[in-house]
Amino acid sequence: MKVHQFLTSYAYGDAIGNEALEIRDFLRANQIESEIFTMHFHPRYAHQVRNYLDYDRFSDPGNLVIYHFSIGSPVTKKFLRLPDKKIIIYHNITPYHFFLDFHRILAKDCFRGRLELKSLVDKVDLALGDSEYNREELLRAGFKQTGVLPLVMDFAKFDQPVLPVLRELFADGKTNLLYVGRIIPNKKIEDVIKTFHLYQKHFHADSRLFIVGEYRGFERYFSALQNLARELGVENIHFSGHVPLAEVISYFKLAHLYLHLSEHEGFCAPIPESFYLGIPVVAYAAGAVAETMNNGGVLVHEKDLVKVAALCHEILSNQALRAALLAGQETALEKYRQQRTGRTLLAYLQGLQP
Amino acid sequence: MEPFISAAPGINVEEIMDAIRKKIQDKKDSGLLKQREIDEIAEMELQPLPDFQEIPNIYDPILYPGAGENQSPSVSLEEALRETGPLKAVMKKVRSLFSPLIRFMTRPMYIELKTDILQLQKKDRIVMQSSEYIRLLHNATHNMIVEISKLKTEEELLKTKIKILEDRSEFLENRERALEKKLPPT
Numbered sequence: 001m002k003v004h005q006f007l008t009s010y011a012y013g014d015a016i017g018n019e020a021l022e023i024r025d026f027l028r029a030n031q032i033e034s035e036i037f038t039m040h041f042h043p044r045y046a047h048q049v050r051n052y053l054d055y056d057r058f059s060d061p062g063n064l065v066i067y068h069f070s071i072g073s074p075v076t077k078k079f080l081r082l083p084d085k086k087i088i089i090y091h092n093i094t095p096y097h098f099f100l101d102f103h104r105i106l107a108k109d110c111f112r113g114r115l116e117l118k119s120l121v122d123k124v125d126l127a128l129g130d131s132e133y134n135r136e137e138l139l140r141a142g143f144k145q146t147g148v149l150p151l152v153m154d155f156a157k158f159d160q161p162v163l164p165v166l167r168e169l170f171a172d173g174k175t176n177l178l179y180v181g182r183i184i185p186n187k188k189i190e191d192v193i194k195t196f197h198l199y200q201k202h203f204h205a206d207s208r209l210f211i212v213g214e215y216r217g218f219e220r221y222f223s224a225l226q227n228l229a230r231e232l233g234v235e236n237i238h239f240s241g242h243v244p245l246a247e248v249i250s251y252f253k254l255a256h257l258y259l260h261l262s263e264h265e266g267f268c269a270p271i272p273e274s275f276y277l278g279i280p281v282v283a284y285a286a287g288a289v290a291e292t293m294n295n296g297g298v299l300v301h302e303k304d305l306v307k308v309a310a311l312c313h314e315i316l317s318n319q320a321l322r323a324a325l326l327a328g329q330e331t332a333l334e335k336y337r338q339q340r341t342g343r344t345l346l347a348y349l350q351g352l353q354p
Numbered sequence: 355m356e357p358f359i360s361a362a363p364g365i366n367v368e369e370i371m372d373a374i375r376k377k378i379q380d381k382k383d384s385g386l387l388k389q390r391e392i393d394e395i396a397e398m399e400l401q402p403l404p405d406f407q408e409i410p411n412i413y414d415p416i417l418y419p420g421a422g423e424n425q426s427p428s429v430s431l432e433e434a435l436r437e438t439g440p441l442k443a444v445m446k447k448v449r450s451l452f453s454p455l456i457r458f459m460t461r462p463m464y465i466e467l468k469t470d471i472l473q474l475q476k477k478d479r480i481v482m483q484s485s486e487y488i489r490l491l492h493n494a495t496h497n498m499i500v501e502i503s504k505l506k507t508e509e510e511l512l513k514t515k516i517k518i519l520e521d522r523s524e525f526l527e528n529r530e531r532a533l534e535k536k537l538p539p540t
Contacts, residue, residue, distance in 0.1 A: 241522070296362060311359065
């Protein structure tokens with residue numbers, strides 16, 4: 001059996017691309033031939049991937065093709081026409097309305113993605129979600145054969161020290177709040193900034209906010225955020241932009257609290273990562289966040305920003321509460337530690353063999 | 355009603371909520387935090403800059419003739435607003451009933467206009483030249499306004515990009531200083 005993967009884009013540091021790579025390596029380690037086919041890719045990965053239009057040379061009804069589906073693109077059309085057995089891994093599609101003011105092309109692709117998802121019903125042999133939330137969406141869309149393939153969570157890569165330079169710059173006694181993720185409108189970073197402003201102004205002046213993540217392609221959203229910060233007069237917000245993993249880990253380790261107020265999430269990897277690094281998490285219950293939190297951290301059900309700011313202060317000033325939260329997060333983390341994504345995938349693949 | 359927060363079973367959510375309420379009330383009592391401020395912050399919306407690439411380029415039809423041929427023809431506003439179906443018939447009926455009255459009321463204005471036009475037509479050449487000139491001026495002004503608007507938005511975007519670079523440069527300077535401190539003395 002040969003198992004190949006399709007994806008629309010493999011950007012640098014992209015979670016979906018990394019997952020595809022992990023799956024490919026796992027399959028190869030199990031003596032299964034596997035390649036990655038994509039439409040766009042970062043030059044850094046040029047030697048790892050092939051053009052999706054070249055797949056015809058590899059196509060065979062005995063093959064299995066896994067399509068990582070997260071946005072509308074011409075790849076779907078190609079995938080649908082293949083005679084191979086088909087699996088999709090659904091990573092969720094951000095509702096297009098979040099991008100209308102900031103990125104018309106992406107809004108169009110997200111809208112198209114939802115339509116393409118419907119066109120995939122009855123055309124694929126198995127539809128997998130990377131969370132139970134995503135699987136339920138697949139069921140609602142009409143897919144019959146569904147399952148969950150958890151994201152590969154490699155916590156070992158977080159076992160490295162804080163970079164000395166960042167320690168010198170930011171380990172200065174200030175209380176550091178952290179957000180990690182792309183700077184895109186559905187993440188509602190404006191709410192994080194507003195909450196931080198209230199926290200800094202009314203509860204703890206000696207504080208700082210790290211916003212760690214890529215903003216390329218969303219410069220207008222990023223500039224609107226900067227204007228908002230200026231208008232509010234909030235100080236000590238550090239936008240890192242896209243940084244290497246070692247720096248991301250350093251920001252995590254320098255942070256005292258992780259704040260996530262996104263309004264759409266298909267999984268949200270920084271939450272279990274914060275759990276692993278012993279940072280208390282406050283997150284808004286949107287999309288798959290409640291499922292990802294797995295009863296760890298504090299889940300906020302209402303966007304009352306002053307209450308969220310007071311909650312952050314309570315967690316950071318009440319040592320007993322902080323310790324109880326960290327213990328709860330440690331328990332929640334067990335689910336991710338016990339996950340065996342590779343074995344689960346193999347079981348799904350074997351189920352599709354004649 | 356759903357609670358404001360939820361946490362692991364061992365954590366007393368009510369206790370946390372009491373602490374939160376107390377913190378907010380204390381701030382309000384001391385006059386430092388006002389409900390108006392909370393509402394204002396909650397209602398603040400992001401003001402994204404317009405995307406200048408979305409403003410259609412007026413020179414495109416000249417520079418790239420035929421590029422728009424594959425696009426669907428644009429529908430004029432008048433066409434879109436034109437009544438159709440039974441409504442059209444009713445409106446026509448109503449208008450025809452009132453048309454003698456409307457004609458009577460507008461007759462003096464019509465005659466005056468017609469006279470003016472006749473007088474102007476006598477100066478036909480001048481009028482034609484002026485109207486051409488006015489059309490040219492109108493087009494030039496329109497094009498200038500479009501281009502200036504685009505330049506303005508582009509300038510705003512560049513200003514923000516400069517601000518981002520300034521922040522980045524400041525951070526890199528701090529980083530450089532921190533790095534120098536870490537270097538062993540030579």
